[in-house]
Amino acid sequence: MKKILSSTTALVALGVAGVAMAPASASAAELRFMCYSDGNECEVYDDVIDRFEEANPGVTVVVDTVPYQAILENLPVQLAAGEGPDIAKVTDLGGLNEYYLDLEPYVDAGYWQESFGGTLDWYRGGADRQGIYGMHSQLTVTGAFVNATLFEQAGVDLPGAGATWEDWAAASRAVSEATGAPFPMAIDRSGHRVAGPAISYGAALFNDDGEAILVDDGFQAFVQQFVDWHEDGTIARDVWAGQGGATYQDAAQEFINGDLVFYYSGSWQVSRMNDQVGDFFDWQVIGSPCGPAGACSGMPGGAGIVAFAETEYPEEAAALIDFLAQEDVYAEVAARTRNLPAHLGVAGAGVSFEDVSPAAQAALNGFAGSLPDIAPAAFAYQGYAGNRAMYGITVERVSQAIVGELTVEEAMERARADLEAAMSN
Amino acid sequence: MATDTQTGASAPVSHEPIDASVAARAQTIKVSRDGIALTALSAVMRLIEVPFLALQRMLGINKLAWVFLLPNLLLFGLFAFLPIILNGFYAMTGGDNVLLQDRPYIGAQNFDLLSSCDNFLDPNSCLQDKFWRAVWNTTWFVTLQVGIMVGFSLLTALILNREIRARGFFRSVFFFPVLLSPVVVALIWKWILQREGVLNAFLDWTGIGGYNWLIDADWAFAWTVFLSVWAHMGFYTLILLAGLQAIPRDVYEAATMDRASAWRTFTKITLPLLSPTMLVVLVLALIKGVQTFDEVYAFTGGGPGTATTFIIQYIYEEGFAGAPRLFGLAAAASLMVAGVLVLLTLVQLWINRRNVDG
Structure with a gap:
């Protein structure tokens, strides 16, 4: 009998502890970032995002690297079914607009407008829509x-x-x-x-x-x-x-x-x-x-990073994209991934691409030109x-x-x- | 002195060998263990029997069968029948929303669109020309692939049924491609047939000169048929071999005694007695042929142009790969394919029944 009583007490204690701990674990946000790479983009993002996680305790970001085909074919179906990731790197920029989270309430709209100019339109999916829906991460x-x-x-x-x-x-x-x-x-x-x-x-x-x-x-x-x-x-x-x-x-x-x-x-x-x-x-x-x-x-053309309106953590998702849009971070990613920048500030300052031959540097300059x-x-x-x-x-x-x-x-x-x-x- | 435990009478000393005595004792122990196992089993069975007897009393003996069918019915219902029903609903809706509740009802418009043709033999005269190109490609493909494959399978089975050297080895060789993944099969043959592939290297070496097989519509189609026959022939050969081995030997002995020629034996004995197996092979090959997708998609991507685009690829591209995703049109096309498959199955049943009825 004593045994039964002590076991019951232990179970109740565990339950109480679980309930008590629940709010603490609920405050931790896990963002899932569906990413594809043309070269080494996802690897570089994973690395850079570590700094975002350090600066934002309680927010973890899981970078799910997927084939490009998954972004084209699986992501739209997942989004329609309400089962999409929090953030993704997409190329159908305007076509998925109905699922995007408007970042404008969470970011400095002036900075974004100044930095990304006309590419913001590509994510709006129509001239009648306003708002900030995505960061053009690589201009092609x-x-x-x-x-x-x-x-x-x-x-x-x-x-x-x-x-x-x-x-x-x-x-x-x-x-x-x-x-x-x-x-x-x-x-x-x-x-x-x-x-x-x-x-x-x-x-x-x-x-x-x-x-x-x-x-x-x-x-x-x-x-x-x-x-x-x-x-x-x-x-x-x-x-x-x-x-x-x-x-x-x-x-x-x-x-x-x-x-x-x-x-x-x-x-x-x-x-x-x-x-x-x-x-x-x-x-x-x-x-x-x-x-x-x-x-x-x-x-x-190119690709951009967007957050989805169905995310449980809109503030954190917007904060992550805003972090990636900051000039120093954007310039670092562009240099390491050897992509043309869509960020006007970064493009204006010029990018020293890493590990590129003179021919590749000249080629990137040629494309930019x-x-x-x-x-x-x-x-x-x-x-x-x-x-x-x-x-x-x-x-x-x-x-x-x-x-x-x-x-x-x-x-x-x-x-x-x-x-x-x-x-x- | 040994004593009979039941009568108390003395029994003569046994002169049986000691091994026999041990064996007898072991037998006794085994029987008693079996007895215990049987008792335990019957106890368990009785435990199970109680609720089933109660169920039987409640439902009656006829309805009890449904209880046994229920697990399978649930699985099939969920993963086979429900999708078919949903497919029917999708076929009557339009738009590119995934969820059924967001899709507008458009009745039979998708079926009308698919069947809008001035001349069904000329895809260019159809509104959905790609659908009809896929239909005709599939029709040609199935006709050629099934015909060639069944013919070669029969020939191979006949040869492998004879007393030839290394028969087991050859049986394995012909069956081996069946074990390969369709995508692997496609990639192997793509490496062989591409511009700088193995075949062209060989043709260049012989001085004949290579050819870009996969960008020529007719050759690409022909190689697609070949690849499919190569990949699946082993399976049907195996079925036909089993059919051949089921034919009684004495029929052949009687034919030999009657001095029947080999051809006459083949046409009057082998083929008629093999026809039930042949029918199964034909219907299975037809259904599989209509469903061809993965190996051809990995092999040619459906090209050049639409030369090797078959009906399942059309459905996949309309429903999933293209933009906008026309789930309704793809669902309607898949229902039409299902109709063809049902028709083929009914033909099989009809022929089977006709054969049984004589």
């Missing part, structure tokens, strides 16, 4: 890498500033023929990547009322040129014809192997080129060639909430024209219809 710009060694071996001069897409195509073909490099040109299989050249060919992408149209004469002119270049062997068929659906495919490996003369991709590839090309050959960034419409536009050439339509496209649908439609229909399933006219007609259907959903 599309542009071309060229294998300077192949040009030198071929005895072909690099086309100068203001050279057109046709000039570069002719030069790349000449280099390919002279050196035996299998591919003169390649463009990543991505709707985002072809948008810049299409704008340079006159694509407006939106009508006068700001509604998405995607296909117009300028867009169709570039698609026709793009398909023709596939047919005459100027562009490597493997990239666009080697995949189905809207699957992304790059040609970085072909460039790194020295098989490709001209590779149109973006600033996020610099780190990879820096690490993998080494002294195998000389390479450089030439920005975006010009088109018949007079523009020499690439596309801006091409920012003024980006057309307003490109910024509008990047900030448009429905841009992922438009990118997907572009890839699917242009691929069908390349492999001959549809003519360019049929493909563009289908693209218009697809866009109409997508916008009605």
